[in-house]
Amino acid sequence: MPFRSPASLHYRTAARSENITQRGAALFGVNEEQFSNWRWQMKNQITSAEDARKVLHLSENETQAFHELESLFQAGVTPYYLALMDLENEFDPVRLQAVPRLDELKDKIGIEDPLQEVGNSPVKEVVHVYRDRVAFCVAQLCPVYCRYCFRKRRDDEVGLHFNPKIVDAGVKYIAENKEIRDVLITGGDPLIAQDGTLENLLRQLRNIPHVEIIRIGTRVPVTLPYRVTEELADMLAQFHPLWINTHFNCPEELTPEAAAAIDTLLSRGIPVGNQSVLLAGVNDSPERLKALLEGLVRIRVRPYYLYQAQTVEGTAHLRVPIEKGLDLMRSLRGNTTGFAIPQYVLDTPTGKIPLSPNHVIGRTEDDVLLLDLKKNPWREPNPINDYVTQNPLGFPNL
Numbered sequence: 001m002p003f004r005s006p007a008s009l010h011y012r013t014a015a016r017s018e019n020i021t022q023r024g025a026a027l028f029g030v031n032e033e034q035f036s037n038w039r040w041q042m043k044n045q046i047t048s049a050e051d052a053r054k055v056l057h058l059s060e061n062e063t064q065a066f067h068e069l070e071s072l073f074q075a076g077v078t079p080y081y082l083a084l085m086d087l088e089n090e091f092d093p094v095r096l097q098a099v100p101r102l103d104e105l106k107d108k109i110g111i112e113d114p115l116q117e118v119g120n121s122p123v124k125e126v127v128h129v130y131r132d133r134v135a136f137c138v139a140q141l142c143p144v145y146c147r148y149c150f151r152k153r154r155d156d157e158v159g160l161h162f163n164p165k166i167v168d169a170g171v172k173y174i175a176e177n178k179e180i181r182d183v184l185i186t187g188g189d190p191l192i193a194q195d196g197t198l199e200n201l202l203r204q205l206r207n208i209p210h211v212e213i214i215r216i217g218t219r220v221p222v223t224l225p226y227r228v229t230e231e232l233a234d235m236l237a238q239f240h241p242l243w244i245n246t247h248f249n250c251p252e253e254l255t256p257e258a259a260a261a262i263d264t265l266l267s268r269g270i271p272v273g274n275q276s277v278l279l280a281g282v283n284d285s286p287e288r289l290k291a292l293l294e295g296l297v298r299i300r301v302r303p304y305y306l307y308q309a310q311t312v313e314g315t316a317h318l319r320v321p322i323e324k325g326l327d328l329m330r331s332l333r334g335n336t337t338g339f340a341i342p343q344y345v346l347d348t349p350t351g352k353i354p355l356s357p358n359h360v361i362g363r364t365e366d367d368v369l370l371l372d373l374k375k376n377p378w379r380e381p382n383p384i385n386d387y388v389t390q391n392p393l394g395f396p397n398l
């Protein structure tokens, strides 16, 4: 059986009840079976204004951007993801993530590789920042090219996608470095490969005794849920402990199809987490962020990280000030399920830095002063001892 029909699930789990397969099939003039075939979706990826215009009412800004950005960062959208968009509104949150805009040409501070991943890769595509874990960027292609992607630079390199030489050299590096206990397979989107290609890579990694956990970073449940077939999930389940992190950014993406894809992974014992990027006009209000996070836990996805958007070229219009991000985090605590709240982080060339609203104000004699959720001071008895004198509230001596 290929893709599990979302009709077999309770619709109330998804944030939106509309059946996108039905809507999409009608929009693209194909039957639902064809529309839900992931290979058909990849073959029919929308890459030009001419294609997009057949379905969307494109604005002048978007039309020009399709042309002007062609050589800088090409557009690519699956028919499924396009069918999630408001066809009339150019500021629709799904559309802002995937359809190019001229604003991308007006970023004054964005750079190509803000995380210095190229410099942090001892062999090509193995980013080794932390002692015990690596990000292994095996894939180059994606179902949808997110306009804020921090790995846009990969777009230029021909033949990067599951290149056997790069994959073999990466596996060899991991096998030779006994400290690596956690391998994150990422890209691009690794789940765009054929089952056999992925299986081959996973088997090689599983055969390395010191690799304890394997993780896959993929946006497929969001941009191409039909890719999560029963066969794919069965194949992945051979390589436990295997974890998946996906990437939902707004409540509109929580469709019955996405919920079905997640359910297929969970039913094989694969834990699914979510990493969102904080994006202007997409998820930067307390209401929308809360709706996203609560929708995720309804489909049993655990919110893991909320990323501060990187200063990647062409993304200034999507970035949100860190101060606003901290206010958003403050708005969540106490107002929703604790495990629906992700950690807000900024990734840097030396690792991820937590961005947390500070509730610790200071200390008096034998008390630590805190700010409670109602912004009232709370005095916690916490007598001075040796540890306290050496580590004043954990602040480093700079």
Ligand SMILES: *Cc1c(COP(=O)(O)O)cnc(C)c1O
Binding pocket: 127, 128, 129, 130, 133, 134, 135, 184, 347, 352
């Ligand atoms: C994010 C990241 C990881 C994984 O970090 P966790 O905090 O363990 O999820 C590993 N390597 C690199 C280079 C990363 O950017």
Ligand code: SF4
Binding pocket: 141, 142, 144, 145, 146, 148, 149, 150, 151, 187, 188, 189, 219
């Ligand atoms: S799916 Fe991930 S790697 Fe691909 S364009 Fe989007 S953010 Fe970048």
